[in-house]
Every structure is written in structure tokens, then in C-alpha cells.
Amino acid sequence: EQISKHQSQIDRLYVSLKDLAEERKSRLEQQYWLYQLNREVDELEQWIAEREVIASSTELGQDFEHVTEKFTEFAAETGSLGQERVTAVNQMVDELIDYGHADAATIAEWKDGVNEAWADLLELMETRGQMLAASHQLHKFFSDCRE
Numbered sequence: 001e002q003i004s005k006h007q008s009q010i011d012r013l014y015v016s017l018k019d020l021a022e023e024r025k026s027r028l029e030q031q032y033w034l035y036q037l038n039r040e041v042d043e044l045e046q047w048i049a050e051r052e053v054i055a056s057s058t059e060l061g062q063d064f065e066h067v068t069e070k071f072t073e074f075a076a077e078t079g080s081l082g083q084e085r086v087t088a089v090n091q092m093v094d095e096l097i098d099y100g101h102a103d104a105a106t107i108a109e110w111k112d113g114v115n116e117a118w119a120d121l122l123e124l125m126e127t128r129g130q131m132l133a134a135s136h137q138l139h140k141f142f143s144d145c146r147e
Contacts, residue, residue: 030101037092041110044085048117051078055124058131064139068132075125086118 054074059067093111097104 027102030103033092033096034101034103034107037089037096037107037110040089040092041114044089044114045117047085048082048114048121051082052121052124055121055128057128064136068136071128071132075129078121078125082118082121086114089114 051074055078090111093107096107101107
């Protein structure tokens with residue numbers, strides 16, 4: 001009888017240990033995915049900041065067509081690649097929040113920050129495009145006046 005008491009106590013302790021191990025595993029997995037997301041968000045925010053420097057340039061250059069062509073290439077590449085990266089981060093955030101991640105509030109803040117930075121970059125690119133279009137009209141006007 002004493003052996004069966006010890007056996008049942010050992011069984012309870014074993015079940016408790018398994019539960020603790022599962023809980024620890026779950027927390028470690030959450031931390032891993034939080035780290036992965038944090039790294040991705042940091043890289044994306046840095047990439048956006050680098051692109052903002054180019055997009056906020058007021059340089060019109062002497063060779064207007066070259067500047068316009070380079071900006072058009074920049075805008076197309078930034079728009080497509082950036083949208084892919086932002087979408088991937090947003091999807092990762094949504095999955096972690098839906099999974100019930102313990103740091104869901106922090107993760108949601110990161111998502112808002114990335115989306116805000118992306119919207120700011122798109123606005124800067126739009127403004128730069130408008131500046132170049134206006135400059136083109138001005139160059140055309142001066143050229144027409146000279147003729």
C-alpha cells in the first residue's frame with residue numbers, strides 16, 4: 001500500500017513537471033517569435049528611414065530627365081518591396097496577436113509604428129513626385145520662352 005501511495009505521488013509530481021515544462025516551452029516559443037518580429041520590425045524601420053532620406057531630397061539636378069528617371073525607379077522599387085515587407089510584418093503581428101501572445105499590446109504598438117512610418121514614406125515619395133513634375137513644367141516653360 002505504501003508503494004502505491006508513493007507511486008501515485010510520483011505520478012502527480014510527474015504530471016505537474018510535464019505541465020511546467022509545457023508552460024516553459026510555450027513562453028520560450030513566444031519569446032522567440034517576439035524576438036523574430038522585433039528584429040524584422042527594426043530592419044524594416046531602418047530600411048524605411050534610409051528611403052526617407054532619398055525621398056525627402058530636394059535636389060533637382062542639372063540633368064532633369066536623369067533625376068526624374070532615377071526617382072521613378074526608386075519609387076517603383078520602394079513601393080513594391082516596401083509593401084511586401086510591411087504586409088509580411090503586419091501578417092506576423094496579426095498571427096501573434098491571434099495566437100494570444102502575452103505581449104500583444106507591445107506588438108500592436110510596433111505594428112502601428114511601422115504602418116505610420118510606411119505611410120509617411122509614401123507621402124514623402126508622393127510629394128517628391130509632385131515637386132519633380134512642377135520642376136519639369138518650370139523647365140519646359142523656360143525652354144519654351146527661350147525659343
